Amino acid sequence: MVVCALIRMSGRSVVNLVRLGTRAVSLLKGSSLRPFHTPLRTASSQPKAGFKPGKVAVVTKTTRYEFEQQRYLYAGLSEEDLKQLLAMKGSSYSGLLERHAIHTNNVEHIVKSLRREGIEVRVVKRGEYDEEVVRWADAIISAGGDGTMLLVASKVLSKDKPVVGVNTDPERSEGHLCLPVRYTRAFPEALEKLCRGEFRWLWRQRIRVHLEGTGINPTSVDLHEQQLSLEQHSRAHRITTMDSQQRTGMLHDSFSKTSLLPIRSLNEIFIGESLSSRVKLNAFKLHVNLLLHRASYYEISVDDGPWEKQKSSGLSICTGTGSKAWSYNINKLAEQAVEEVLKIGKSQTGLDIPLNRDIIEMVTDEYNESLVFSPDDRRLFYSIREPIINRVFSSSQQRGFASRVSVRSRCWDACMVVDGGTSFEFNDGAIATISMSEEDQLRTVVLEH
Amino acid sequence: MVVCALIRMSGRSVVNLVRLGTRAVSLLKGSSLRPFHTPLRTASSQPKAGFKPGKVAVVTKTTRYEFEQQRYLYAGLSEEDLKQLLAMKGSSYSGLLERHAIHTNNVEHIVKSLRREGIEVRVVKRGEYDEEVVRWADAIISAGGDGTMLLVASKVLSKDKPVVGVNTDPERSEGHLCLPVRYTRAFPEALEKLCRGEFRWLWRQRIRVHLEGTGINPTSVDLHEQQLSLEQHSRAHRITTMDSQQRTGMLHDSFSKTSLLPIRSLNEIFIGESLSSRVKLNAFKLHVNLLLHRASYYEISVDDGPWEKQKSSGLSICTGTGSKAWSYNINKLAEQAVEEVLKIGKSQTGLDIPLNRDIIEMVTDEYNESLVFSPDDRRLFYSIREPIINRVFSSSQQRGFASRVSVRSRCWDACMVVDGGTSFEFNDGAIATISMSEEDQLRTVVLEH
Numbered sequence: 001m002v003v004c005a006l007i008r009m010s011g012r013s014v015v016n017l018v019r020l021g022t023r024a025v026s027l028l029k030g031s032s033l034r035p036f037h038t039p040l041r042t043a044s045s046q047p048k049a050g051f052k053p054g055k056v057a058v059v060t061k062t063t064r065y066e067f068e069q070q071r072y073l074y075a076g077l078s079e080e081d082l083k084q085l086l087a088m089k090g091s092s093y094s095g096l097l098e099r100h101a102i103h104t105n106n107v108e109h110i111v112k113s114l115r116r117e118g119i120e121v122r123v124v125k126r127g128e129y130d131e132e133v134v135r136w137a138d139a140i141i142s143a144g145g146d147g148t149m150l151l152v153a154s155k156v157l158s159k160d161k162p163v164v165g166v167n168t169d170p171e172r173s174e175g176h177l178c179l180p181v182r183y184t185r186a187f188p189e190a191l192e193k194l195c196r197g198e199f200r201w202l203w204r205q206r207i208r209v210h211l212e213g214t215g216i217n218p219t220s221v222d223l224h225e226q227q228l229s230l231e232q233h234s235r236a237h238r239i240t241t242m243d244s245q246q247r248t249g250m251l252h253d254s255f256s257k258t259s260l261l262p263i264r265s266l267n268e269i270f271i272g273e274s275l276s277s278r279v280k281l282n283a284f285k286l287h288v289n290l291l292l293h294r295a296s297y298y299e300i301s302v303d304d305g306p307w308e309k310q311k312s313s314g315l316s317i318c319t320g321t322g323s324k325a326w327s328y329n330i331n332k333l334a335e336q337a338v339e340e341v342l343k344i345g346k347s348q349t350g351l352d353i354p355l356n357r358d359i360i361e362m363v364t365d366e367y368n369e370s371l372v373f374s375p376d377d378r379r380l381f382y383s384i385r386e387p388i389i390n391r392v393f394s395s396s397q398q399r400g401f402a403s404r405v406s407v408r409s410r411c412w413d414a415c416m417v418v419d420g421g422t423s424f425e426f427n428d429g430a431i432a433t434i435s436m437s438e439e440d441q442l443r444t445v446v447l448e449h
Numbered sequence: 450m451v452v453c454a455l456i457r458m459s460g461r462s463v464v465n466l467v468r469l470g471t472r473a474v475s476l477l478k479g480s481s482l483r484p485f486h487t488p489l490r491t492a493s494s495q496p497k498a499g500f501k502p503g504k505v506a507v508v509t510k511t512t513r514y515e516f517e518q519q520r521y522l523y524a525g526l527s528e529e530d531l532k533q534l535l536a537m538k539g540s541s542y543s544g545l546l547e548r549h550a551i552h553t554n555n556v557e558h559i560v561k562s563l564r565r566e567g568i569e570v571r572v573v574k575r576g577e578y579d580e581e582v583v584r585w586a587d588a589i590i591s592a593g594g595d596g597t598m599l600l601v602a603s604k605v606l607s608k609d610k611p612v613v614g615v616n617t618d619p620e621r622s623e624g625h626l627c628l629p630v631r632y633t634r635a636f637p638e639a640l641e642k643l644c645r646g647e648f649r650w651l652w653r654q655r656i657r658v659h660l661e662g663t664g665i666n667p668t669s670v671d672l673h674e675q676q677l678s679l680e681q682h683s684r685a686h687r688i689t690t691m692d693s694q695q696r697t698g699m700l701h702d703s704f705s706k707t708s709l710l711p712i713r714s715l716n717e718i719f720i721g722e723s724l725s726s727r728v729k730l731n732a733f734k735l736h737v738n739l740l741l742h743r744a745s746y747y748e749i750s751v752d753d754g755p756w757e758k759q760k761s762s763g764l765s766i767c768t769g770t771g772s773k774a775w776s777y778n779i780n781k782l783a784e785q786a787v788e789e790v791l792k793i794g795k796s797q798t799g800l801d802i803p804l805n806r807d808i809i810e811m812v813t814d815e816y817n818e819s820l821v822f823s824p825d826d827r828r829l830f831y832s833i834r835e836p837i838i839n840r841v842f843s844s845s846q847q848r849g850f851a852s853r854v855s856v857r858s859r860c861w862d863a864c865m866v867v868d869g870g871t872s873f874e875f876n877d878g879a880i881a882t883i884s885m886s887e888e889d890q891l892r893t894v895v896l897e898h
Binding site for chain 2: 344
């Protein structure tokens with residue numbers, strides 16, 4: 001490790017040399033098991049030394065093949081039935097198997113590369129990933145796509161634990177949160193760069209949520225867990241199983257309490273009506289509430305400004321990281337729409353605005369690029385999805401930056417969804433205060449070219 | 450009735466006089482119970498005589514007060530508990546009661562007005578409204594908001610049965626599909642105009658859907674029904690209760706069958722992933738699949754054109770009526786976005802485009818107005834909601850008109866939602882062909898000023 005660093009030093013400035021020397025001394029004084037494990041921390045800074053963790057957890061995604069297999073085996077179908085069913089649907093059993101094999105091989109490649117460096121590796125399926133794994137590991141590798149990265153990040157609440165994403169199916173996954181696709185089959189190169197310090201830390205700002213006035217303790221529902229047992233639902237929606245006196249007592253006691261939710265959002269918080277169902281249990285009959293496509297009603301206050309009543313398809317509040325995800329899709333414009341706006345602008349102003357394909361493309365690209373901002377930016381970005389403006393409701397800004405956004409639910413049966421994966425009940429009267437705090441950052445890497 | 454018509458005639462043209470005379474003669478020859486019940490039919494035509502049905506069904510909405518009451522009574526709370534709970538949530542019990550009273554009074558006003566004219570009236574709650582009511586009635590009045598109109602229309606499959614919407618809470622409901630709000634408290638005026646022929650018929654084109662390759666008989670789930678019993682779910686999702694042999698046999702037999710769904714969409718068909726949950730039943734344990742915010746994958750072919758793979762937040766296919774509803778909200782632009790496009794256009798072209806509030810407002814309004822088209826237009830309008838364009842997927846037109854749209858599902862767990870109220874399973878391999886047919890029109894009225 002020291003040799004790597006010394007060799008790199010020859011190309012550095014005097015200042016860095018001095019800093020490195022100082023750092024090396026202090027590190028040698030401290031724990032020597034992993035000499036360059038914790039470099040000096042500055043936002044998006046270049047570490048003065050390499051990074052080589054002793055213990056790495058590799059969290060793997062569930063492939064579609066595995067999902068379909070579980071789904072149909074659960075329904076009592078055999079592997080042969082599964083094959084036929086998929087064939088009839090025009091899907092390819094062999095196609096799913098192929099993608100599953102690609103993912104599995106890429107995971108093996110990562111694991112072998114790590115072990116070859118003498119790193120202790122633990123491979124963990126997404127269903128088995130928990131706080132214990134996070135505590136055990138010096139670093140966590142997400143082996144899947146962006147969804148798997150979000151899951152991995154969701155259990156890392158400390159800003160010191162590094163998380164690295166590897167896209168195990170570049171042909172199918174976008175992998176915004178993962179290393180560039182060339183490292184998927186050349187993982188040793190990535191390890192080499194990490195070892196040599198040829199990377200920088202990127203501390204991605206995340207969102208925290210305070211929730212008050214819900215009446216019951218806010219219990220989350222994990223939406224990626226394909227199955228939720230009856231008992232879990234009972235616990236999650238306790239109000240229906242309490243007796244009247246308990247209920248009233250609990251309502252009074254806990255109503256005005258504000259809780260800081262035990263989640264940190266890496267992409268966005270989405271608030272909306274009817275995106276999930278609620279299963280209400282009755283001793284004798286099962287009732288399922290299915291509400292669909294109801295507009296979301298709420299009140300919003302940006303940076304402690306005046307409250308405004310709104311009606312829309314929902315509200316997204318994202319981070320710089322998330323500005324390339326759902327928020328981007330909510331706000332971006334198609335060339336067709338930009339062309340139409342420019343055409344109308346042309347006819348309304350009488351100006352001779354050139355409307356060739358290049359201009360339209362450039363305006364569209366510039367518009368869409370302006371929606372993206374840096375992951376380490378300390379600001380939130382809120383967007384109202386499909387605002388409903390009519391005789392009854394109005395809306396000022398459809399989107400903008402803020403430090404803090406408060407939302408009061410006026411919804412019948414709504415939820416607050418974190419990174420598309422965990423949801424909290426957010427019904428009439430509940431108030432969510434959404435903000436950022438430096439301690440919630442997620443430590444990730446950006447490799448140098 | 451004849452007197453009304455003759456008095457009105459004095460202001461009409463000679464042509465109309467002749468037509469009216471001819472009509473009067475033919476009507477007198479026919480059934481005289483309701484002499485002017487069925488005027489000559491031409492699209493959006495002026496009837497040559499008035500309209501006075503003998504039997505009218507008034508279908509009423511469920512108010513929020515009724516909903517909350519049912520919800521909490523179901524959970525075992527008393528009216529007093531309900532009051533306290535709402536107060537704690539910052540909601541107003543008295544507010545809900547007030548809106549409930551307004552609606553109820555308006556319904557009474559309608560009913561009294563009808564009976565005063567000697568019309569037989571049957572008041573039917575939305576939960577009791579069925580095909581028998583439709584058969585019984587000469588005309589149906591929807592007493593509620595647009596949602597109630599959609600429900601009423603959903604069970605009227607004949608193009609001859611008139612449907613009239615009355616907005617029973619103008620302060621809270623938009624009522625696009627209802628009569629102008631002034632008739633809510635002055636319903637006798639509306640009746641008078643109908644009687645005198647001072648209105649025209651508007652035949653609203655609706656959408657029909659052919660579905661194939663689903664593997665099981667397509668059974669719909671009524672999303673507005675607040676409760677769905679266990680038995681209904683069993684029937685709806687039969688595959689899990691059949692034995693293996695039955696299943697394979699059924700799959701082979703019914704897979705390639707094309708069914709014309711027993712629905713006609715007045716607003717739109719929306720196809721998307723994960724908008725609802727599926728309850729999968731197992732003898733011993735209840736499992737709930739909750740999938741959220743998954744992108745929808747599908748292939749689309751417009752007017753028998755080439756198939757294109759797409760990924761988005763969903764696909765909307767609407768009618769002229771629906772072009773003012775969800776489709777409008779999906780496609781409309783906020784002034785903020787239009788201003789940004791014009792600003793970038795200005796900087797890219799170097800032209801001195803004036804960007805004052807008026808210009809921006811005019812361009813925005815013209816853009817948004819272009820999204821709306823006539824309810825009797827025979828075309829469909831498709832829109833891709835939040836298209837995802839990246840390394841993996843691309844998309845040509847984000848929206849456009851068509852006579853026919855075919856969609857092949859590539860979704861894990863998706864559905865096709867009709868008018869935001871009824872959903873059909875639409876999973877991997879299923880193909881929906883969406884089109885319009887003249888016989889699917891809905892007969893509604895437009896009163897003259």
